[in-house]
Amino acid sequence: MTRTEYPWLLPSAIADPLNQELPGDRGRERPRRTVRDWIVDTVAFLFAAGIGLLAAAASREADNAGAVVIADQLIGALACCAVWLRRRWPVGLAATLIAVSLVVPVAGGAMLVSLFSLAVHRPFRPVAVLGALALAASVATPFVRPDPTTSVTANIIAGVLLVLTAIGWAMLVRSRRQLVVALRERAHRAEAEAGLRAEQAQRLAREAIAREMHDVLAHRLTLLSVHAGALEFRPGAPPAEIARAAGVIRDSSHEALQDLREIIGVLRAPGDGDENDRPQPTLATLDALVAESRLAGMRVTLDNAIAAPAAVPAATGRTVYRITQEGLTNARKHAPGAEVSVSVHGGPGQGLTVAVRNPAPDGPVTEVPGSGQGLIGLTERATLAGGSLEHGKTDDGGFAVRSWLPWPS
Structure with missing residues (x-):
């Protein structure tokens, strides 16, 4: 796993965690909706439609012309249907629904859903800008489309609280997702580092065994070479000297084999060692x-x-x-x-x-x-x-x- 697969974990993103991107942040990168996506989108649509129905009932109770009521309902229905597009164009859809909800309160539910999706799938900067516009629209809506059943102050407080709740909840969801992604990346990185450490330990062990084998066997094999050379250049030596040289060669060969067994024993698993192995010098x-x-x-x-x-x-x-x-x-x-x-x-x-x-x-x-x-x-x-x-x-x-x-x- 490389950092290019997770660009939100690059140093620039880590320095600014509020601007980190998550999988699915870019709508065009999603090939198709999963079952979970369909369920979430359906719930979001029903939520927007429910808020819209409440706003439509309030619009009918007000002294609005019939054409205005019908227009509110049609625009509200289109706004609810637009919720299905929030994954592909979250910024543009949220900006459009904020402007629409200013004059058509029936679209307020769809606007809240689009703000929630925007805060989940986009960094902090666009969320802050559009969130400020949504708050301004919530304050201005009671003056543009007053509701005779409630006071202006109550409408403003309710609108502001709904906007802040939607954005805060969405940012909490995004933070949790960022934590999960960071922990998953950290786990993969730790696994890769553990593999590298294991390879390095194996390499160091091989080098240590090679040095130990040279230090041990060079001494023994030199004895063999020297005494074998003496026998070669002095074929007429007294039998006692020949026997003595042959004994040294034999003893050195046995010692070399024993040392080699000890070195190879380092590679054995714990518990596989020979109880008669000689201690290290x-x-x-x-x-x-x-x-x-x-x-x-x-x-x-x-x-x-x-x-x-x-x-x-x-x-x-x-x-x-x-x-x-x-x-x-x-x-x-x-x-x-x-x-x-x-x-x-x-x-x-x-x-x-x-x-x-x-x-x-x-x-x-x-x-x-x-x-x-x-x-x-x-x-x-x-x-x-x-x-x-x-x-x-x-x-x-x-x-x-x-x-x-x-x-x-």
């Missing part, structure tokens, strides 16, 4: 990550100054783990054999700083293919956590990754 599991890298043949020194890793918020600890994991993965890819240093410092209120550094590689490096998105993903992860991340080459040709993350006191 935190700062307390950083030692295990370093030990795993050392087992794979890396030289890693860890300087963890956090005495109580469990006190670090889970999200912050997980981010530190992923940054360290990506730093070790990149060092293994681009500086094999180099000693990697990992340091974690900080405390509550001052934040948490993690740094991963490696010097330049000693010899030729066999390039391991990568996506090039790991550091970008880490930067986004640190930024979303309220921190920052810097990375780049060092003066000695090595590489360093340093991140600061908030740790509330």
